[in-house]
Amino acid sequence: xxxxxxxxxxxxxxxxxxxxxxxxxxxxxxxxxxxxxxxxxxxxxxxxxxxxxxxxxxxxxxxxxxxxxxxxxxxxxxxxxxxxxxxxxxxxxxxxxxxxxxxxxxxxxxxxxxxxxxxxxxxxxxxxxxxxxxxxxxxxxxxxxxxxxxxxxxxxxxxxxxxxxxxxxxxxxxxxxxxxxxxxxxxxxxxxxxxxxxxxxxxxxxxxxxxxxxxxxxxxxxxxxxxxxxxxxxxxxxxxxxxxx
Amino acid sequence: xxxxxxxxxxxxxxxxxxxxxxxxxxxxxxxxxxxxxxxxxxxxxxxxxxxxxxxxxxxxxxxxxxxxxxxxxxxxxxxxxxxxxxxxxxxxxxxxxxxxxxxxxxxxxxxxxxxxxxxxxxxxxxxxxxxxxxxxxxxxxxxxxxxxxxxxxxxxxxxxxxxxxxxxxxxxxxxxxxxxxxxxxxxxxxxxxxxxxxxxxxxxxxxxxxxxxxxxxxxxxxxxxxxxxxxxxxxxxxxxxxxxxxxxxxxxxxxxxxxxxxxxxxxxxxxxxxxxxxxxxxxxxxxxxxxxxxxxxxxxxxxxxxxxxxxxxxxxxxxxxxxxxxxxxxxxxxxxxxxxxxxxxxxxxxxxxxxxxxxxxxxxxxxxxxxxxxxxxxxxxxxxxxxxx
Numbered sequence: 001x002x003x004x005x006x007x008x009x010x011x012x013x014x015x016x017x018x019x020x021x022x023x024x025x026x027x028x029x030x031x032x033x034x035x036x037x038x039x040x041x042x043x044x045x046x047x048x049x050x051x052x053x054x055x056x057x058x059x060x061x062x063x064x065x066x067x068x069x070x071x072x073x074x075x076x077x078x079x080x081x082x083x084x085x086x087x088x089x090x091x092x093x094x095x096x097x098x099x100x101x102x103x104x105x106x107x108x109x110x111x112x113x114x115x116x117x118x119x120x121x122x123x124x125x126x127x128x129x130x131x132x133x134x135x136x137x138x139x140x141x142x143x144x145x146x147x148x149x150x151x152x153x154x155x156x157x158x159x160x161x162x163x164x165x166x167x168x169x170x171x172x173x174x175x176x177x178x179x180x181x182x183x184x185x186x187x188x189x190x191x192x193x194x195x196x197x198x199x200x201x202x203x204x205x206x207x208x209x210x211x212x213x214x215x216x217x218x219x220x221x222x223x224x225x226x227x228x229x230x231x232x233x234x235x236x237x238x239x240x241x242x243x244x245x
Numbered sequence: 246x247x248x249x250x251x252x253x254x255x256x257x258x259x260x261x262x263x264x265x266x267x268x269x270x271x272x273x274x275x276x277x278x279x280x281x282x283x284x285x286x287x288x289x290x291x292x293x294x295x296x297x298x299x300x301x302x303x304x305x306x307x308x309x310x311x312x313x314x315x316x317x318x319x320x321x322x323x324x325x326x327x328x329x330x331x332x333x334x335x336x337x338x339x340x341x342x343x344x345x346x347x348x349x350x351x352x353x354x355x356x357x358x359x360x361x362x363x364x365x366x367x368x369x370x371x372x373x374x375x376x377x378x379x380x381x382x383x384x385x386x387x388x389x390x391x392x393x394x395x396x397x398x399x400x401x402x403x404x405x406x407x408x409x410x411x412x413x414x415x416x417x418x419x420x421x422x423x424x425x426x427x428x429x430x431x432x433x434x435x436x437x438x439x440x441x442x443x444x445x446x447x448x449x450x451x452x453x454x455x456x457x458x459x460x461x462x463x464x465x466x467x468x469x470x471x472x473x474x475x476x477x478x479x480x481x482x483x484x485x486x487x488x489x490x491x492x493x494x495x496x497x498x499x500x501x502x503x504x505x506x507x508x509x510x511x512x513x514x515x516x517x518x519x520x521x522x523x524x525x526x527x528x529x530x531x532x533x534x535x536x537x538x539x540x541x542x543x544x545x546x547x548x549x550x551x552x553x554x555x556x557x558x559x560x561x562x563x564x565x566x567x568x569x570x571x572x573x574x575x576x577x578x579x580x581x582x583x584x585x586x587x588x589x590x591x592x593x594x595x596x597x598x599x600x601x602x603x604x605x606x607x608x609x610x611x612x613x614x615x616x617x618x619x620x621x622x623x624x625x626x627x628x629x630x631x632x633x634x
Contacts, residue, residue, distance in 0.1 A: 104316060111354075158411040183415040188406065214404055214416065216352030 023134035023150050029173035030166075031127055033202050038063040041227040042073075047115045048218030056113055065127070067238045078113065082243045090119055093243035100243050115220035116189075116212040120160070128152065131159045139170070142177060143194070146170040161188070172196060172203040187213045200229050248536075252544040255516075256551075263548070266512055270505040270552035270605065273498065275560035277601045280494045282564065282591035283572060288487045289592055290428070292480060297370045298429045300479040301458040305329075305338065305471035310455055312431075318343050318358075322453045329457065329468050337463040339366040340454035342444050346407035348437065350395035358436045359407065361444030368460040371432065375423035376440040383443045384422030388433025392424045399424055405437065409449040417447075428587075502605075506612045509548050513541065513616040524620055525628030538617045545613015549606045567591055 038061070045056045056078055062068035072081040080095035090103040108120040128134075132152035140147050152164040163185075167177040174196050180189040189212055193205035204227065211219035236242055256263045296302075310321035325333065325340060332338045342361035347354050362369075364376040376384050385403065387395075397403060399421050406416040419439065427433060445451050457471060465473070517524070527537045571588035 154413070157413075159413055160408075162413050162415075180414075182406070182417075183409070183413055184417050186416040188414055188416060212354070214347075214349045214352075214406060215354050 021136075021148070023136040023148075024129065026136070026148055026150060026168050026173065027129050027132075027134045027152075030168055030175055031129060033172070033174055033204060035065065035127075036202075036229040038231060038233055039227065039229050040231045040233065041224045044221075044223045044225060045113065045115060046221040046223070047113065048220065049114065053218070054114075061233050061237055063233060063238065069237045069242065072113075084238065084240065084243055086238060091240060091243060098244070100240060116210045116215065116217070117220060117222075121189075121210075128164075131156055132164065137165075140167060142167050145176065147176055169196065169203070174203045174205055176205075189213060190219075195223075199227055202229070248540045248543045249547070251540050252547045256544055256547055262512060263551075266505070266508045266548050267552045267555055269508055270549060270609065271556035271560070273501040273505045274552055274556040274601060274605050275563065276501055277498045277604070278560065278593060278598060279564060279567065279591065280498055281491070281597050281601070282568070282593040283589055284487060284491050284494060285594065285597065286568075286591040287490075287589050290589065291483055291487070294428045295431075295480060295483060296476065298427050299369070299432050299458075300476060301339075301368050302461055302463055303459045303473055303475045304479060305457040305459065305468055305473050307455055308470055308472055310343075315345060315358075318345055318455070322450055322455050323470060324452045325454060325457075326469070329471065330452075332463070332465070332468070333363075333457070335462075336367060337460050337465075338457040339363055339368045339460070340441060340457050342441060342448070342450065342453060343455040344407060344444065344448055346405050346437075348395065349404040349406070350397060355395065356435070357405070359405070359444055359447075360432075360436055360438050361441035362438055363441045368458050370427070371438065372423055372425050373438070376438065378440065379420070379422065383417065383419045383439060385419040386423050386425060386438035387421060388430075388436065389424055389426045390430060390433045391436060392421075394434070397421050397424075403437070407447065409447065411449065415447065502608065505552075506608055509545050509609055510612045510616060512548075513545055513613050516544070517541065517616055517619055521623070521628045522630075524623060525625050525630070528623075528625040529629060534620060534623070538614070538620050541617035541620060542610060542614045545617075546606060546610045548613075549609035552609075553602055553605060564591070564593055568593060 040059070040061050042059050043057065045058065047054050047056070054075070056075065057073045058070050059073060060068060060070040066085075066087050068083075068085045070083040072078040072083075082093040084091045084093075090108070091100050092103060093100045103119050108118065111118055131154060133155045135151045135153070136148055137151045138149045140149055146169075147167040148170050150166045150168060152166060154162050161180040162183040163181040165179040165181070166175050168175050174193065175191075176193050176196075178191040178193075179187055180191075182188050189210065191211075192209040193207070194209075195207040196203050196205045198204075206224045206227065208222045209219050210222065307321040307323055309317055311317040322342060329338065333340060340363065344359045346357050346359045348357045349355075362371060362373045362376070364373045366373055372386065375386055378384070387397065392398060395403070401421045402418045403421060404416065404418050406414060408414055419437070425433075439447075441454075445453060459473075524537055527540070528534065568591050571590040573588045
C-alpha cells in the first residue's frame, strides 16, 4: 500500500503540473491579446474622487507600446488637451495656454487629470515577458471565471514594480485582475479588468478600474467605448507639430 | 555763533508752529531708526538661523545639484571619496542625501522631499539625535510647518512611497520621531528627515550623498567632484530679499520725512515773506546777504536738532522697549518661504543712529537753504521798508 502511494502521488502531481500551461506561455498569450500593431479607441475615464465623480472622454491612437496620441474631447475644461508619448518622452498641449510642455522628472509622478493613474504608469511600455519571470502559483475562480494566478518577479533591475500578481482568464487569456507590489511587499496598485469582448478575433477587456491602494477614493474607471485594431494611422500624428493642430 | 543764537531765539518765538514742525520731524526720525532696526534685526536673525540650521560654514554640492530644480535631484548624488569620508569622520562635514517621494497622510497623496542626515551630526542644529533607530521602525523628523500641513504629530505613522536608484517603487510606514520648530522654511516645508543610512538603503545608494554641509572647522574648498558653495553664495537670496524690504520701507519713511521737511520748507517761505524788515535791518547793520541766508538756514537746521532731542526723549525708551520685547509678526508671515522668526528683535546700531541723524540734519538744512536763497536777491532798502518783493 505504501509502495502504491509512493508511485501514485508523484504521478498525480506530474499530471496536474502537466495540465497547467507554463506561466511564461500564459504571459505570451496575454500579450498577444493585449498588444497589436496599432489601435484606435475612444474612451471614458470616470474618476471617483472624495467630492464625487467626473468623466473625461478621449480618443487615442497608438502604435505598439511606444507611440501614442490622445486628444481629450470632454468636459469643456479638458477638451482640446492633447498628449503625445514617443518612447520615453511625454508632451502635453493645453489649448487654454496654447503651450506644449514636456512632462519629465517629478511631474511624471503627478496624476493624469486627477485620476489614480500617474504619467509614469503610462510611460511603462516594456513587454511583461521582457521585464518579469512568471510563475503559476495557483488557480482561482474570479467573477465566475477560472483563472490562473501568476506571480511575476522582476528579472531586471529597473522594473517599476518588483512583483506583480496577475489573475489570467484560463480560457480567454486576458488578465482579469492585477496587483502591483512595492519592493518591500506593500500592495501599491490594483487593476480590475472586465467587460471582455471578442474584437477582430482577439479577446480584449473594455473596462479597467485602476486603484491606487495607498490613496483614499473609489479609483478610476477606464471604459473603452470603441476599439479598432490595425488601422491606417497617419504618421504625422506622432509628431509634436500635431499637438497644436 | 550769532546765527545759532538768533536761530534758537526766532524759532522758539514761533511757538506752536515750531512745536508742530519738530514733532513731525522727530516722529520721522524715530520711525526711520525703528524700521531700519527691525530690518537689521531680521537680517541678523535670519542669517544666524540659516547658518545654524541649514548651511553651516558652507556646503559642498554635487555638480548637478540645483536646489531650485527638483528635476536635478534624481541624478545629483555620488559616493563619498576616501578623503571626503575622512573629513566626515573628523566632523568637518556632514553628508545629506536628497530624494523625491510621495507621502500619504490621511489617504491623500502629497509630493515630499526625503532628506537623509546622520543622527550623530553636530554641525546643524536639526535635532537629528531623534533619528536614532527605534523598535525596528524608521524614525522621521518633520518641521512644524510640515506637521501642520500634513496634520501629523510625534508618534504618528506616515506612509511614504518612493522609487529607488533603478526606478523601482517601494513603500513603507515611518514613525514621526519628533517635530522641530525653526525659522528656516527651506528645511521644513514639504520635507521629511530620515536617518542617512536608512535612506541610502531605501534608495539603493550605499555611501552616497547629494551635498555635504561644512562645519566651523572645515578649511577646504572644492573636493572633487563636490563644488564648494560659500556662506555668501548660499545667503545671496536672503540678502536680496532683505535689500528689497529695506528699499520698500525707505519709500514709506521717505514719505514721512518729506511731509516733515515740507512743513519746514513752508515755515521758511513764510518767515522770509513776513520778516523782510528784519532781513533789511540785518543787512543795514552790516551783515552780508549770505550771512543773512546763513541765519535762516541755521534756523531750519535747528528744527532738526530740536526734533532729534525730542525724538531721543520719547524714542529712546520706546526703541529700547521694542528691542527688548521684540515685534510679533502675524502667524502667516512665517509661511512666506523665507527665514523669518515669529518675533523679530530690532537691532539699533550706533552707525544706524548716526546715519539717521546726519540724514535728518542734512535734509532739514537743504530744505531751509532753498527758500533762504531768495534773501540774496532782496533789495535792502525795499526790505527795510517792508515792501513785498
